Amino acid sequence: MTSIGTGYDLSNSVFSPDGRNFQVEYAVKAVENGATSIGIKCSDGVVFAVEKLITSKLLVPRKNVKIQTIDRHVGCVYSGIIPDGRYLVNKGREEASSFKSLYSRPIPVPSLADRMGQYVAAHTLYNSVRPFGITAIFGGIDSDGPHLYMLEPSGTCWGYKGAATGKGRQTAKAELEKILDKETELTTEEAIKQAAKVIYMAHEDNKDKDFELEISWCSLEGTKGLHKFVTGQQLEDAIEFAKKETSVADFNDSDDDEDDNNDANVSSDDEAVDRDGDINIE
Amino acid sequence: MAGLSFDNYQRNQFLTSKNSAQPKATSTGTTIVGVKFEGGVLIAADTRSTQGPIVADKNCAKLHRISPRIWCAGAGTAADTEAVTALIGSNIELHSLSTRRQPRVVTALQMLKQHLFEYQGHIGAYLIVAGVDPTGPHLMSVQAHGSTDVGYYLSLGSGSLAAMAVLESRWREGLTKDEAVSLAADAIEAGIWNDLGSGSNVDVCVMEVGKDAAYLRNYRTPNVREPKQQSYKFARGTTAVLKESIINVCDIEEQEVEIQA
Amino acid sequence: MNGIQVDINHLKKGEVSLGTSIMAVTFKDGVILGADSRTTTGAYIANRVTDKLTRVHDKIWCCRSGSAADTQAVADIVQYHLDLYTSNYGTPSTETAASIFKTICYENKDGLSAGIIVAGFDDKTKKGEVFSIPLGGSVHKQDYAIAGSGSAFIYGYCDKNYKHDMSKDETVNFMKHSLSQAIKWDGSSGGVIRMVVLTKEGVERLVFYPDEYENL
Numbered sequence: 001m002t003s004i005g006t007g008y009d010l011s012n013s014v015f016s017p018d019g020r021n022f023q024v025e026y027a028v029k030a031v032e033n034g035a036t037s038i039g040i041k042c043s044d045g046v047v048f049a050v051e052k053l054i055t056s057k058l059l060v061p062r063k064n065v066k067i068q069t070i071d072r073h074v075g076c077v078y079s080g081i082i083p084d085g086r087y088l089v090n091k092g093r094e095e096a097s098s099f100k101s102l103y104s105r106p107i108p109v110p111s112l113a114d115r116m117g118q119y120v121a122a123h124t125l126y127n128s129v130r131p132f133g134i135t136a137i138f139g140g141i142d143s144d145g146p147h148l149y150m151l152e153p154s155g156t157c158w159g160y161k162g163a164a165t166g167k168g169r170q171t172a173k174a175e176l177e178k179i180l181d182k183e184t185e186l187t188t189e190e191a192i193k194q195a196a197k198v199i200y201m202a203h204e205d206n207k208d209k210d211f212e213l214e215i216s217w218c219s220l221e222g223t224k225g226l227h228k229f230v231t232g233q234q235l236e237d238a239i240e241f242a243k244k245e246t247s248v249a250d251f252n253d254s255d256d257d258e259d260d261n262n263d264a265n266v267s268s269d270d271e272a273v274d275r276d277g278d279i280n281i282e
Numbered sequence: 283m284a285g286l287s288f289d290n291y292q293r294n295q296f297l298t299s300k301n302s303a304q305p306k307a308t309s310t311g312t313t314i315v316g317v318k319f320e321g322g323v324l325i326a327a328d329t330r331s332t333q334g335p336i337v338a339d340k341n342c343a344k345l346h347r348i349s350p351r352i353w354c355a356g357a358g359t360a361a362d363t364e365a366v367t368a369l370i371g372s373n374i375e376l377h378s379l380s381t382r383r384q385p386r387v388v389t390a391l392q393m394l395k396q397h398l399f400e401y402q403g404h405i406g407a408y409l410i411v412a413g414v415d416p417t418g419p420h421l422m423s424v425q426a427h428g429s430t431d432v433g434y435y436l437s438l439g440s441g442s443l444a445a446m447a448v449l450e451s452r453w454r455e456g457l458t459k460d461e462a463v464s465l466a467a468d469a470i471e472a473g474i475w476n477d478l479g480s481g482s483n484v485d486v487c488v489m490e491v492g493k494d495a496a497y498l499r500n501y502r503t504p505n506v507r508e509p510k511q512q513s514y515k516f517a518r519g520t521t522a523v524l525k526e527s528i529i530n531v532c533d534i535e536e537q538e539v540e541i542q543a
Numbered sequence: 544m545n546g547i548q549v550d551i552n553h554l555k556k557g558e559v560s561l562g563t564s565i566m567a568v569t570f571k572d573g574v575i576l577g578a579d580s581r582t583t584t585g586a587y588i589a590n591r592v593t594d595k596l597t598r599v600h601d602k603i604w605c606c607r608s609g610s611a612a613d614t615q616a617v618a619d620i621v622q623y624h625l626d627l628y629t630s631n632y633g634t635p636s637t638e639t640a641a642s643i644f645k646t647i648c649y650e651n652k653d654g655l656s657a658g659i660i661v662a663g664f665d666d667k668t669k670k671g672e673v674f675s676i677p678l679g680g681s682v683h684k685q686d687y688a689i690a691g692s693g694s695a696f697i698y699g700y701c702d703k704n705y706k707h708d709m710s711k712d713e714t715v716n717f718m719k720h721s722l723s724q725a726i727k728w729d730g731s732s733g734g735v736i737r738m739v740v741l742t743k744e745g746v747e748r749l750v751f752y753p754d755e756y757e758n759l
Binding site for chain 2: 584
């Protein structure tokens with residue numbers, strides 16, 4: 001990179017002569033190597049999905065949940081440095097909570113997006129902090145309907161119909177464009193299946209690594225506007241659909257094979273996420 | 283326990299009953315009024331200033347200028363009414379300069395009430411604020427704790443009851459300027475005659491729409507003192523000069539210098 | 544404990560108080576706020592034509608009781624919050640306004656004597672709402688609310704005579720009778736009866752003079 005040796009990449013609060021902030025660009029690099037995350041906006045809600053690479057065989061399956069809930073009606077998924085994401089979500093929760101305590105109503109999603117965007121942008125302005133090493137996709141349903149936003153390390157926060165980030169974003173974006181190009185808008189029920197498919201296809205280039213699939217949704221009918229995880233039969237169906245569509249049938253996907261870690265599968269006695277998709281606090 | 287501690291209350295009661303009287307809080311007597319009339323507003327005040335039972339100043343000024351066309355009559359603690367009107371007057375001028383607009387009465391009132399509320403009544407200023415601005419003539423009052431009232435005629439101070447009696451009986455809608463001035467002056471006089479804390483003269487300030495404010499200092503002087511029958515002034519030369527000497531404390535030099543045109 | 548328990552909500556010396564009769568009533572087309580107009584300093588009536596019905600947003604108003612200074616300051620702060628809220632998020636709900644009132648009244652309960660009724664008309668739901676926020680800073684959503692020193696005398700009357708979904712004329716009449724009784728029996732209430740009607744049509748102000756409401 002041209003910045004090497006110039007010194008302009010050492011500080012957040014210093015521009016390079018051609019007007020770039022290298023620290024932010026490095027943060028984007030961190031995101032580009034992260035796991036693929038996507039979000040889809042539908043007529044009746046939003047759907048989030050993320051690819052969870054199995055980095056160790058010792059990890060407990062389905063225990064390490066990636067998608068988070070910012071407020072009861074807002075979900076968030078991100079790619080990049082995971083702890084940065086958890087920190088940002090925590091900030092989002094504080095904003096949502098303070099809004100509700102003052103105004104006695106849930107925070108509108110665009111206002112939450114604005115506040116989180118400002119917070120991330122502030123981390124590109126000061127020498128004493130580093131930018132967030134994540135791109136977050138978040139959204140939900142409020143009194144104005146569904147919203148979906150993607151927030152980048154620079155603080156850019158734009159609204160999308162479909163958003164993808166992480167390693168497989170190119171494939172994912174291409175697929176999302178095909179899915180969302182149609183005349184009729186998608187329903188969340190359909191989008192769950194499509195989201196699974198997109199994650200499976202984005203994983204194609206990374207076939208040698210095992211992964212788990214995590215999906216969550218906010219739906220007017222399906223979740224009464226709340227953010228919940230997709231579990232049980234609904235998740236199995238989505239995975240089934242994804243596999244068929246991506247013709248990755250060569251994966252060994254027998255559910256009764258205990259040693260099988262090749263793909264995402266679901267068990268009904270899930271501990272971290274219960275059947276309603278609520279997260280249990282231990 | 284929440285709130286203030288009253289642990290010493292009984293002790294103080296005991297001490298009071300024994301001998302030493304409790305320290306007296308100083309309060310100042312005053313009569314001030316404000317009256318709206320057709321095309322403007324005016325304020326008036328008496329000119330007595332007291333310290334306990336003593337008249338401290340027989341002709342003090344209780345009408346304060348906040349801006350050229352917003353004036354204020356003050357009752358309560360004299361130091362506080364002067365300080366708070368000077369402060370808000372200063373801030374109003376800066377605000378007017380930075381916004382390039384004529385100052386408004388509501389602005390002055392809002393600044394006063396927020397300042398007084400912040401001090402929870404410890405600034406003992408009771409003011410009648412009046413003036414003309416681009417939105418018309420206005421008459422309002424503010425109490426030490428920060429509450430405000432709006433009215434066509436107002437009175438404040440220890441003589442306010444006497445003054446209000448006059449205003450209540452004679453005020454009507456559509457008074458002319460002259461009628462309003464004499465009504466206000468009569469109201470102040472009611473205070474001067476019937477309230478121990480008020481006295482001496484009547485000051486008036488008339489603010490008409492589109493005109494400069496007219497400050498009528500000592501508009502009425504019903505308490506002019508009779509001239510003394512004998513004068514304590516001694517004519518020049520009463521004291522004899524026994525000797526005179528002039529000492530030069532420095533040398534004086536004179537020099538003529540031509541100045542080039 | 545040595546000493547004397549003193550009500551911390553007692554007014555400071557010389558403070559202007561709204562010894563008051565206030566109420567707000569929901570009806571078929573919205574909500575009506577009502578109040579007497581007396582402001583007192585001790586035994587002296589400092590203002591006989593006070594306006595205790597204060598606007599904090601276009602169609603969210605409040606009735607103030609307690610200290611005049613405190614309630615005016617609180618209403619000013621709430622108005623500021625709602626202005627800011629409007630530019631950020633659009634028209635606020637009455638519940639949101641009540642929530643801001645509550646936050647201020649609750650967090651400063653040691654320093655304030657303010658009993659406030661918040662009432663508003665929601666243009667989206669076409670409904671009037673009333674929230675009562677008494678001294679401690681609690682919030683009570685009610686069909687109608689009465690407060691102030693004069694309210695003590697009309698609990699029974701209001702309970703017997705309030706009906707759901709009254710017409711505007713019925714409601715005005717009900718409030719006129721209620722406040723008339725409150726004023727009659729409470730020495731700290733008096734003057735004129737002021738009302739503010741909040742409906743989809745907008746805001747309407749009403750005044751009733753003693754010769755009318757005293758001879759109902």
